[in-house]
Amino acid sequence: MMRRTLSGVALLTALVLPTFWAVSQAEWQPAADLAAFQEVTLTIEGMECRSCVKDIRKALLRVPGVSSADVRFREGRAVVKYDPQKAGEEELVRAVESASNAMYRYRASVLAQGG
Numbered sequence: 700m701m702r703r704t705l706s707g708v709a710l711l712t713a714l715v716l717p718t719f720w721a722v723s724q725a726e727w728q729p730a731a732d733l734a735a736f737q738e739v740t741l742t743i744e745g746m747e748c749r750s751c752v753k754d755i756r757k758a759l760l761r762v763p764g765v766s767s768a769d770v771r772f773r774e775g776r777a778v779v780k781y782d783p784q785k786a787g788e789e790e791l792v793r794a795v796e797s798a799s800n801a802m803y804r805y806r807a808s809v810l811a812q813g814g
């Protein structure tokens with residue numbers, strides 16, 4: 700009885716694991732195609748300290764498709780690289796604004812589209 704269950708688990712693992720592997724490979728491939736990434740510069744109002752920078756960066760990186768977010772406190776800007784198939788400028792702007800909290804209110808807009 701025990702033996703039967705164990706081999707059942709082993710069989711299931713043998714079937715399921717390669718499927719997981721195949722799926723993760725399939726998702727990994729397009730992301731590796733860096734040529735498809737786009738860069739956008741956002742102007743951000745409301746950043747007043749380093750912790751604002753950290754919160755905004757975290758919010759941008761949480762958007763699916765964003766590969767990097769360089770938030771520049773002094774310039775009041777963020778340079779974001781993202782996969783246009785997965786994310787859009789509006790989502791990036793919204794992500795910045797949704798990082799607002801009781802102390803700071805952030806406003807973002809698209810300055811320039813590059814890449």
Ligand SMILES: [Cu+2]
Binds near residue numbers: 746748
């Ligand atoms: Cu701050």
